[in-house]
Amino acid sequence: MSFEGLRVLYLTASSYGDLRVGEEVRRVRAGVRAALHRDAVTIEHLPAATLGDLLDGLTRVVPQVVSFSGHADEGFLEFETGADRRGGGHLLAAEVFAQAMQAVDEPPQLVVLNACKSQAHLQELVRVVPLAVGMTDSIGDAAALTFAARFYASLTDGQSVLASYRLAKVQMAGSSSSAADADLPVLAHDPVVDPSAVRLVLPHPS
Template sequence: MEIRSKHRVDAEKKAGDLRNKESKKRAEADKARQEASKSKNDSTVRSKLSLAAQRDKEAAAAGKEANRWQTKASGYAKQELEFQSRLRKAEVSEVNAAERKRRREEVTAARRTATEKAEAHARLARTERIVGDALREIRAPKPEKLRVLLLGAASEGDLRVGREQKRIRTAVDSALHRDSIELDVRPAATIADLLDGIIRFRPHIVHFSGHSNEDLIVFEYENDSPHKGHPVTAEAFLHALVAADEPPLLVLLNACKSAAQIDQLVQEAVPFAVGMADSIADGDAINYAAQFYASIANGQSVRSAHMAGQVALELAGLDGAELPTLAFAPGVDPGEAILVKAQL
């Protein structure tokens, strides 16, 4: 940058010096012509006119050279502006990357602190806030299908939740144990769909795809036109999960920044929960979910399904592989939790 600036300054100085020289030569030419016009001596007249022509020629040469240097200076100035623009973009990109890293580190640190507190609390005593031992152990397999409640909400029409639900269904239909899974798909999900699905369908897995943040999950209203959506607090969502006699085994919040909610879910409601550590791209979320349920339907453990979903993003060259986050309650092992087994 300093070199470009020096080149521009030098070029502008040379152009200025040559402009001064051009002006000086033209003034000398004018003076010689005036003196020729006043003289009555033919020899003097010829001499002065010859001098004027010479000075005009020198002025023209200086002007041409000044134009050349001014063109160079303009080129250097353009390069400076382009470099400054690239530098500003690089600085903004660096700041954004640093901010994303900081947020991820904050979420990770918060999860670590919450996990340590939960483990210490579990060692000391079980309180009324923690679900009883019956939820801390995976229920013994029953001769029934694994029920998955798929809730999708995108009231403003900016997310492809329908595409995600289709990819999940396709993944399950192509799996080894496809007949052992039952899906209840509810697009444009409202809070009525949430509660009705939990109470009536009695799902083993509750999957939400849509918008969220650290404290809220956004459902839809019963409204046919695009709208802002119905925010539900993380605490209210948790209360809905435990409203059934047999709460779900797993909750998957396929929504931005939802990992901040999953520690409380595994402390108070379910053995396993998955959330996103930061904002996640639509395509990344869809690919993770499809691979997760493909693995579950092929008889893989919860841990294996989660890892397979992350690897699917890496293999596809997508950026969000580190965002899906698995949490689990003390006393359960996601590596041993197999939710789908072949029906006899």
């Protein structure tokens, strides 16, 4: 049986080099490779991502899922500047990030913000995309890695967005290094969308 392809744009940024975003992507890729429908999922990873990388990724990859891992707070996501030296990043306002999702002809179906205090961005995002995940408070590296790896593996197994989210939270709760952060992930959605009915890896129509 063939499956519709799922394209994931995976943006990581750590201008100070203090986040394990490379390890996160490695674990996500490993989880996807071991999953049931691994051949249906393509991950386009853009490390040290800038605003330009985000826009290029949206128009060239045309992803169904956009994932951002890096620093954030209630108002901004911190992208990189493209400078030669480590230092402060480029603070992209939540509303501008949401505008980028809406600007393309084919907006993503799901946005995942694996970043501290990113729940504050979700209300803006679900005005322009059906589903979005964020964190209610600061999240540790171990918990962020654990959540991402299980979430994407579950999507690739054909689970719904809601089930994948719940399974990732269970994985966090059952891990000694992540249990304290297990309540941080939040799934938001457009009121007309049922996340239990949204499966991003589906059999190809015959």
